Amino acid sequence: MTAAKAQAEAPAPMERSVPRAGWLVVAGKEFADHLLSVRFFVLLLVLGLAAGIPLFLAAERIRSLASEVSGAQAVFLALFIIGPQDVSIFGLDVSVQGFIGLAAPLLGIAFAFDAVNGERAQGTLPRLVAQPIHRDDVINGKFVASLAAITLVLLAVVLLISGFGLLRLGIVPQWAEVLRLGLWFLVTVVYVALWLAFGLLISVVIRRAATAALVGFGIWMLIAMFGRFIVNLLLGAFAPVSSSAPVDQTLSTFQLHDFVLRLLPTTLYNEASSVLLNPSLTQTSTPATVGQLAQVQQQVPTLLALDQSLLLVWPQVVALLALSVICFAIAYVRFMGEEVRA
Amino acid sequence: MSAAAAPAASPRKATPEAPIVTAGLTKRYGDLTAVDNLDLELRRGEIFGLLGQNGAGKTTTILMLLGLTEPSGGTARVIGLDPARDALRVKRQVGYLPDSVGFYGDLTGRQNLRYTARLNGLQGAGAEATIESVLEHVGLLDRADTPTETYSRGMLQRLGIADALVKDPEILILDEPTAAIDPIGVVEILDLLRQLVRERGVTILLSSHLLTQVQSVCDRVGIFASGRLIGLGTVAELATRFGNDTGRVEVSFEGEQATAAAGRIGPTLSALDHVESVDAPAQPTDPWTLVVKPASAGRAVREAVLAVAARESLGLTAIRSTEASLDEIYRAALKQTGLQQADRDTAAEATDPEGSD
Numbered sequence: 001m002t003a004a005k006a007q008a009e010a011p012a013p014m015e016r017s018v019p020r021a022g023w024l025v026v027a028g029k030e031f032a033d034h035l036l037s038v039r040f041f042v043l044l045l046v047l048g049l050a051a052g053i054p055l056f057l058a059a060e061r062i063r064s065l066a067s068e069v070s071g072a073q074a075v076f077l078a079l080f081i082i083g084p085q086d087v088s089i090f091g092l093d094v095s096v097q098g099f100i101g102l103a104a105p106l107l108g109i110a111f112a113f114d115a116v117n118g119e120r121a122q123g124t125l126p127r128l129v130a131q132p133i134h135r136d137d138v139i140n141g142k143f144v145a146s147l148a149a150i151t152l153v154l155l156a157v158v159l160l161i162s163g164f165g166l167l168r169l170g171i172v173p174q175w176a177e178v179l180r181l182g183l184w185f186l187v188t189v190v191y192v193a194l195w196l197a198f199g200l201l202i203s204v205v206i207r208r209a210a211t212a213a214l215v216g217f218g219i220w221m222l223i224a225m226f227g228r229f230i231v232n233l234l235l236g237a238f239a240p241v242s243s244s245a246p247v248d249q250t251l252s253t254f255q256l257h258d259f260v261l262r263l264l265p266t267t268l269y270n271e272a273s274s275v276l277l278n279p280s281l282t283q284t285s286t287p288a289t290v291g292q293l294a295q296v297q298q299q300v301p302t303l304l305a306l307d308q309s310l311l312l313v314w315p316q317v318v319a320l321l322a323l324s325v326i327c328f329a330i331a332y333v334r335f336m337g338e339e340v341r342a
Numbered sequence: 343m344s345a346a347a348a349p350a351a352s353p354r355k356a357t358p359e360a361p362i363v364t365a366g367l368t369k370r371y372g373d374l375t376a377v378d379n380l381d382l383e384l385r386r387g388e389i390f391g392l393l394g395q396n397g398a399g400k401t402t403t404i405l406m407l408l409g410l411t412e413p414s415g416g417t418a419r420v421i422g423l424d425p426a427r428d429a430l431r432v433k434r435q436v437g438y439l440p441d442s443v444g445f446y447g448d449l450t451g452r453q454n455l456r457y458t459a460r461l462n463g464l465q466g467a468g469a470e471a472t473i474e475s476v477l478e479h480v481g482l483l484d485r486a487d488t489p490t491e492t493y494s495r496g497m498l499q500r501l502g503i504a505d506a507l508v509k510d511p512e513i514l515i516l517d518e519p520t521a522a523i524d525p526i527g528v529v530e531i532l533d534l535l536r537q538l539v540r541e542r543g544v545t546i547l548l549s550s551h552l553l554t555q556v557q558s559v560c561d562r563v564g565i566f567a568s569g570r571l572i573g574l575g576t577v578a579e580l581a582t583r584f585g586n587d588t589g590r591v592e593v594s595f596e597g598e599q600a601t602a603a604a605g606r607i608g609p610t611l612s613a614l615d616h617v618e619s620v621d622a623p624a625q626p627t628d629p630w631t632l633v634v635k636p637a638s639a640g641r642a643v644r645e646a647v648l649a650v651a652a653r654e655s656l657g658l659t660a661i662r663s664t665e666a667s668l669d670e671i672y673r674a675a676l677k678q679t680g681l682q683q684a685d686r687d688t689a690a691e692a693t694d695p696e697g698s699d
Binding site for chain 1: 405441442443463
């Protein structure tokens with residue numbers, strides 16, 4: 001006992017080195033905090049419901065579908081894209097994919113809205129930045145920790161759904177489907193990262209956590225729930241589609257609509273997500289010319305190869321990535337420029 | 343505290359230069375000059391008080407010393423390093439207690455300190471032993487494993503000092519260490535600071551607007567107003583410089599007689615030669631303070647008081663010359679440097695808790 005004590009009290013080698021990766025220490029602490037927090041429980045609940053409800057409602061339909069199209073390429077992915085036929089919430093399809101697309105931004109904001117202003121309110125920020133770490137280690141570590149927590153649960157949910165499909169419905173995925181699922185997962189993580197970065201931004205800019213939460217969820221609601229509706233309303237007013245117009249003109253109007261809707265990150269994600277999960281989707285845009293329109297109408301229904309699907313939504317994926325980077329960069333710059341004092 | 347538990351009084355390699363040196367250090371926010379041409383030099387192992395009212399530039403100075411904000415001009419050297427360029431190495435060796443320090447409320451005191459240790463690259467048994475010893479040092483060992491949200495303000499402040507000690511710093515920078523703490527807590531903290539200097543040989547720079555509170559603990563003080571250092575030295579030196587050539591004599595009387603003669607004592611003392619004014623105590627048994635001018639007349643006044651006491655048959659219990667309080671020095675310094683106008687509004691509440699004007 002005394003020997004052990006003496007050993008413990010032996011002068012520690014106080015090499016005056018600073019931690020090599022301060023962000024890792026911050027991330028470790030934040031991640032541990034997340035796992036024990038109320039919001040992690042909410043995250044489990046929300047993603048669990050997002051996966052459970054559609055699966056529960058659509059299981060029958062998937063089963064019948066599976067027997068119909070047995071041998072087809074993408075039955076396994078139907079687990080994620082097929083919802084019950086007659087149910088819809090806010091006009092969104094009640095599939096796993098749709099639900100997760102809806103919940104991801106919510107979780108992103110919930111895990112970041114008080115990241116910086118919370119430290120400020122607690123009075124821990126001055127203490128934190130006075131430690132031998134770079135100032136950006138704080139914001140980087142928090143970002144990584146939140147993303148890791150959400151990704152972890154998201155991964156668990158996707159694997160659970162897959163397991164459910166394998167065991168209860170007897171659907172076995174093919175390699176191409178696994179790859180598609182993996183890519184969809186990555187895109188979803190990028191989408192979560194976008195909203196996390198946005199949450200981080202409001203947590204830097206808005207001093208009070210409660211205000212930040214309200215603003216964050218308000219903007220989420222504006223974009224995710226009413227975004228499409230508002231944009232359509234505006235487009236209807238400024239660039240209406242008239243039935244009497246020539247086809248050429250109608251098509252170009254539709255193209256304009258496509259473009260404007262794609263300014264919303266929700267549209268970008270939904271397009272990327274549907275195409276990646278559903279090989280039978282062969283286009284995301286309205287045809288540009290009458291000739292293309294005719295081509296589409298004569299098209300034989302077909303399944304796209306994975307690389308073709310990826311090619312189709314590559315712009316959307318890049319745009320999502322760019323938006324995430326921009327959001328994070330603004331938050332980063334604002335945080336680095338802030339005065340430390342309370 | 344046993345000698346074994348006394349935290350790593352590790353022999354420091356003697357650095358020849360002063361732990362903190364600034365030359366012409368300046369910080370401007372737009373038109374406002376928060377710190378104006380600060381020249382400061384701290385000696386190894388001293389407690390230096392940076393004193394001034396709120397908004398005088400104390401915190402800005404501290405932030406520049408820690409590399410948390412860039413100076414607009416001039417240089418600072420902390421343990422021989424430029425904090426603006428070498429912030430990480432400076433922060434590794436300087437413990438900092440921020441103004442109104444906060445902790446993660448859902449973590450225990452020990453967990454909070456463990457996080458700080460890890461941020462300083464300390465882990466494992468060595469770090470745990472250090473945490474244990476600093477917690478013992480500040481007297482929080484029995485509450486170390488309760489969440490900090492249950493701590494009182496004074497305990498948080500002591501935990502803050504422990505937090506600054508975890509990295510075994512050469513310099514401690516404490517921003518308002520005694521603000522918002524009850525009188526007993528203040529005494530505890532000041533004792534702790536003295537002990538730290540004695541046992542660990544750290545150099546302490548503390549800032550405060552509660553001048554009288556920290557007066558006793560500081561080896562030297564710098565008086566700060568509107569970003570400028572208007573006085574630097576020991577309290578006695580400053581008293582001589584700004585004291586208007588006045589001195590102070592404290593007189594205490596025997597309890598019963600003092601109570602009985604309370605009305606008579608004041609006029610009698612005021613009538614003595616060289617006595618400028620007399621401060622009556624709130625309780626008749628507490629010491630009376632006589633302001634003496636010129637300061638050199640202290641001895642004469644003491645003798646006069648003895649004579650008067652004998653004549654009036656008042657029993658004296660104590661009589662001694664004392665130093666001017668920092669509050670008075672501060673006000674005199676402000677007046678002499680013509681800076682009080684700009685800061686009067688904050689000065690009133692910051693330096694005048696007793697309303698003794």
